[in-house]
Amino acid sequence: MSETRTDSAQTAAAGIDYRRRQRLSRLAQKLVIFLCSVVLAFYVLAPISWLVSSAFQTEAEIVSVPPHWIPENPTVKNFTAIFGATEDEEITYETRSGVDPAAGGFIPSTAKDLPKAMWNSILVATLVVILNLLVGVPAAYAIAKIRYWGRNGSVYFILTTRVIPDIALVVPFFLVIRKLGLLDTISSLVITYLAVTVPFTVFILMQYFEGLPDELDKAARVDGCSRFQALIRVFLPLSMPSIVAVVLFTFLTSWNEFLLALMFTQTSASQTLPILLAAFTSDFTVSFSFLNAAGVLAIVPPVIVAIIFERYIVSGLTAGAVKG
Amino acid sequence: MSDIATYSGRRSLRNRFGYEERSAIFFLAPVMAVLMSVAVFPILYSLYLSFFQIKLTRPNRTPFVWFQNYTDLFTNELFWTSVRRTVVFSIVSVVAIAMIALLVSLLLNQNFRGRRVLSTILLVPWAIPYVANALMWKWIYDSGYGALNGLLYQLGFIEDYVIWLGDQDKTLLLIANAFVWKEVPLATILLLVTLKSIPADLYQAARVDGASVWQRFVHITLPSMKPGFMLVMIYETMMAIRHFDLFFILTEGGPGHASHVLSWHIYVETFRNLSFGSGAAMSYVLALVTFALSYLFIRTLGRKV
Amino acid sequence: MARIRFENVNKKYANGFHAVKDLNLDIQDEEFVVLLGPSGCGKSTTLNMIAGLEEVTDGALIFDDQMVNYMPPHRRDVAMVFQSYALYPHKTIFDNIAFGLQMRKQSKEEIERRVRNAARRLEIEHMLDRRPGQLSGGQRQRVALGRAMVRDPAVFLMDEPLSNLDAALRVSMRAEIKELHQEMQTTFVYVTHDQAEALTLADRIVVMSDGIVQQVGTPDEIYEHPANTFVASFLGSPPMNYIDGEIEIEGEDRALFRHDSVTLRLPENLSRKLNTDSGHRVRLGIRAEDVDEKGEVVEGQIIRGTVNSVLPVGSDQFLGMAFGDDELFFRVGKDLRHKTGENVTLAVDVSRLHFFDAATGKSLVA
Numbered sequence: 001m002s003e004t005r006t007d008s009a010q011t012a013a014a015g016i017d018y019r020r021r022q023r024l025s026r027l028a029q030k031l032v033i034f035l036c037s038v039v040l041a042f043y044v045l046a047p048i049s050w051l052v053s054s055a056f057q058t059e060a061e062i063v064s065v066p067p068h069w070i071p072e073n074p075t076v077k078n079f080t081a082i083f084g085a086t087e088d089e090e091i092t093y094e095t096r097s098g099v100d101p102a103a104g105g106f107i108p109s110t111a112k113d114l115p116k117a118m119w120n121s122i123l124v125a126t127l128v129v130i131l132n133l134l135v136g137v138p139a140a141y142a143i144a145k146i147r148y149w150g151r152n153g154s155v156y157f158i159l160t161t162r163v164i165p166d167i168a169l170v171v172p173f174f175l176v177i178r179k180l181g182l183l184d185t186i187s188s189l190v191i192t193y194l195a196v197t198v199p200f201t202v203f204i205l206m207q208y209f210e211g212l213p214d215e216l217d218k219a220a221r222v223d224g225c226s227r228f229q230a231l232i233r234v235f236l237p238l239s240m241p242s243i244v245a246v247v248l249f250t251f252l253t254s255w256n257e258f259l260l261a262l263m264f265t266q267t268s269a270s271q272t273l274p275i276l277l278a279a280f281t282s283d284f285t286v287s288f289s290f291l292n293a294a295g296v297l298a299i300v301p302p303v304i305v306a307i308i309f310e311r312y313i314v315s316g317l318t319a320g321a322v323k324g
Numbered sequence: 325m326s327d328i329a330t331y332s333g334r335r336s337l338r339n340r341f342g343y344e345e346r347s348a349i350f351f352l353a354p355v356m357a358v359l360m361s362v363a364v365f366p367i368l369y370s371l372y373l374s375f376f377q378i379k380l381t382r383p384n385r386t387p388f389v390w391f392q393n394y395t396d397l398f399t400n401e402l403f404w405t406s407v408r409r410t411v412v413f414s415i416v417s418v419v420a421i422a423m424i425a426l427l428v429s430l431l432l433n434q435n436f437r438g439r440r441v442l443s444t445i446l447l448v449p450w451a452i453p454y455v456a457n458a459l460m461w462k463w464i465y466d467s468g469y470g471a472l473n474g475l476l477y478q479l480g481f482i483e484d485y486v487i488w489l490g491d492q493d494k495t496l497l498l499i500a501n502a503f504v505w506k507e508v509p510l511a512t513i514l515l516l517v518t519l520k521s522i523p524a525d526l527y528q529a530a531r532v533d534g535a536s537v538w539q540r541f542v543h544i545t546l547p548s549m550k551p552g553f554m555l556v557m558i559y560e561t562m563m564a565i566r567h568f569d570l571f572f573i574l575t576e577g578g579p580g581h582a583s584h585v586l587s588w589h590i591y592v593e594t595f596r597n598l599s600f601g602s603g604a605a606m607s608y609v610l611a612l613v614t615f616a617l618s619y620l621f622i623r624t625l626g627r628k629v
Numbered sequence: 630m631a632r633i634r635f636e637n638v639n640k641k642y643a644n645g646f647h648a649v650k651d652l653n654l655d656i657q658d659e660e661f662v663v664l665l666g667p668s669g670c671g672k673s674t675t676l677n678m679i680a681g682l683e684e685v686t687d688g689a690l691i692f693d694d695q696m697v698n699y700m701p702p703h704r705r706d707v708a709m710v711f712q713s714y715a716l717y718p719h720k721t722i723f724d725n726i727a728f729g730l731q732m733r734k735q736s737k738e739e740i741e742r743r744v745r746n747a748a749r750r751l752e753i754e755h756m757l758d759r760r761p762g763q764l765s766g767g768q769r770q771r772v773a774l775g776r777a778m779v780r781d782p783a784v785f786l787m788d789e790p791l792s793n794l795d796a797a798l799r800v801s802m803r804a805e806i807k808e809l810h811q812e813m814q815t816t817f818v819y820v821t822h823d824q825a826e827a828l829t830l831a832d833r834i835v836v837m838s839d840g841i842v843q844q845v846g847t848p849d850e851i852y853e854h855p856a857n858t859f860v861a862s863f864l865g866s867p868p869m870n871y872i873d874g875e876i877e878i879e880g881e882d883r884a885l886f887r888h889d890s891v892t893l894r895l896p897e898n899l900s901r902k903l904n905t906d907s908g909h910r911v912r913l914g915i916r917a918e919d920v921d922e923k924g925e926v927v928e929g930q931i932i933r934g935t936v937n938s939v940l941p942v943g944s945d946q947f948l949g950m951a952f953g954d955d956e957l958f959f960r961v962g963k964d965l966r967h968k969t970g971e972n973v974t975l976a977v978d979v980s981r982l983h984f985f986d987a988a989t990g991k992s993l994v995a
Binding site: 030033034036037040041043044045047048050051054062063064065066067131134135136138139141142143146147148149151154157158159160161162163164165166167168169170171172173174175176191192194195198199202226227228231252255256258259262263273274277278280281282288291292294295298299302303305306307310313314317318 | 463
Binding site for chain 3: 147149213215216218219220221222223224225226227229233234237238
């Protein structure tokens, strides 16, 4: 009797012990996850925060040693220089610096070109998006749902064009575009950006269309749709998630593109935001805080887009990279 | 009745291509036209150009030189330097990206509060333009007022501010760091997909068999992630060997030739020396390397046909 | 209102797969034809060719008097019901049903009238504003039927329409489809791998295997006089039992089937219809239900064996009987309880025996 009692007591004690150990290990796991999360968040956000913080510092503050992590006298001077440039506030050689001109720290006179560059970026990106959808949607539908001769060939062809490095296209593009007299125009960018966006567009849409059941396509066609009508009336309304993903990718790729724009743009007529930013960075006299403000402006639109449409982006990226 | 009478088992001309084929042609014509003119034609034109000596400084003398532009590369010291720099940059970056992305994807594969927020935050580096990324890191690395110096100084790691990008030994690594920071999110997303595709009963079975957390990781997680890893490695290698933006803004190939990578070399040769023929030849070499990699890439993506 | 004819039709896919081989078939107007066979036999491909969803590689497909080989589906007057229902997820039930009419440019009033009628007929009127996602499988299949019905098509095609439903619903929908055919008075072509569906629904059944038509006939013909062992095995449950043996002709209308452990005497009319010589290797087929454990024991009309397994199936029980190296399955009543290891003697209904050539599998009964 007594033996059994001690036995059960021991088991109970062991149970408690086991439960406590489990609770401890779960706590430890939570702690590890928390610490890792903090490190990750810091790794991602610290550089950005520093950029944003510097954009709101005055020239006097930004050159302090050690740096002020949080601006003590936040200013929006850099942004008004870009957007608010009224007649009397216009930046001239004399007024462009708040401090001693010898120390540098200028706001460049091209600051007012920045809105124009943003506009160019938006215009190029929008046109590229529209063209991508126009050529990409029908092609993706055909590859996904029509059993035509040479279908695999066209898939391989598009996959192959997707991996051509942009730098390998620069020389031929430059010569052709110069010959066509399109240097320093928006259209030169729109045309060349198609090379780096269309294959990806077709790929993502194709994956999505393949995921929609074949029987839906058959039902539509038996119901009286031509191929074109089946695409427009049945598949297009159903493929909005992938269309959104394509619009986002194409837009971001165009907005961020640098190399091709560097080759083909010369003046504010066609310069996009990245080009203007790069020009600022190579000018040693430009104020750091102004530079950072310009950087912030280039970052804000894509970041907002990415955060709002996170779901679509992630699904699109995975579809684009992995065969679903 | 007449229709049957005339039926002879052969297709009329109109029907040589059936309705399906005709629709396919109609749907694919635009994309083919676009890709032919912005991808296939330029790459072929580039091959053609690479056989000529084209200097924009002498527009009227463009002799056909066969493979001279290519053979010249072998004796060009700077070209080989740039190849070496590119290889170092790519290896360092890709290994770092794969390692960090592995850790991050394992973290984000856990269920915990704030996971959604964290994965949204992670998209930020992916979304921002490379130029802005370059500008940001240039400012962080700044020798006079940059954050890196400030932080290390405040923490007591350094006595004096360091001219980071001026140090030949560190430049390539610092640029790689900026590259890694921006590429980790994409790699993480790709790895997360493979992680999520590992069936849960595999882990349960291993648990029943008494495998520890570490054993489960080594015997189930890692092997299952192999295809994802392959994908990330190949894709990121392709991105790394062609990368240009960071080098243009952060160092312009300097100091000395410490960050003189292939893409920068091509740019200098083409647009500073205005030597289009040899520029085309070099970019063609780069394209061929990428094609070789992409063959692996496509094979890995493997459409089962 | 269409007669459908296949003349030497072949279908080869791009990957070289020969899905349908030399198909000759004449489907009469207003007939209910069921294409029956295992998966991959070419029955769905045949249906898709009628719909125009697959192109005919070779041969002629004729609707009434018109060759339609190259006519795309939207120009053919066909409607189709799919196994997965294939409703448009983004459209309401009303729009799902109306879509085919809209594509054919019917007037709004006409569409409204016909959709309402079909919905009333199928008792789905109250869900016209919902979307497919909110419906059960059975309801979705009704909508799919409605979508095909409103069109009042010349040909009504169904591709395994009941396979995704549960057993009870399947039986009731079967009856409903039969009714629908009588009301609509149009040509129905129905694809299934389920023999019960085929036997209940069809005016004629087309049994297919490996892209080749094995037999065309009424359900009775197919079941009672299977043209070959494939057809014989495919219909009936449990499947037909086979015993390989020899035929011995004793006279004009006297024949014996001989096997090491069983000898059966054929009745006169069957002997007369048997197309074979004495000594020919044949395969005897006995349907599971063509035995009687309580029947009269007459030499030459019985089969003996040891019970191997007993499987009760509600109304009846299946007896597994060891026979040489094989096991034969018979369906018997369940009032006699059998035990494994027990010896049984079963009376065979010799008038319902089937004989096939042992080498070719073709029926030897004229």
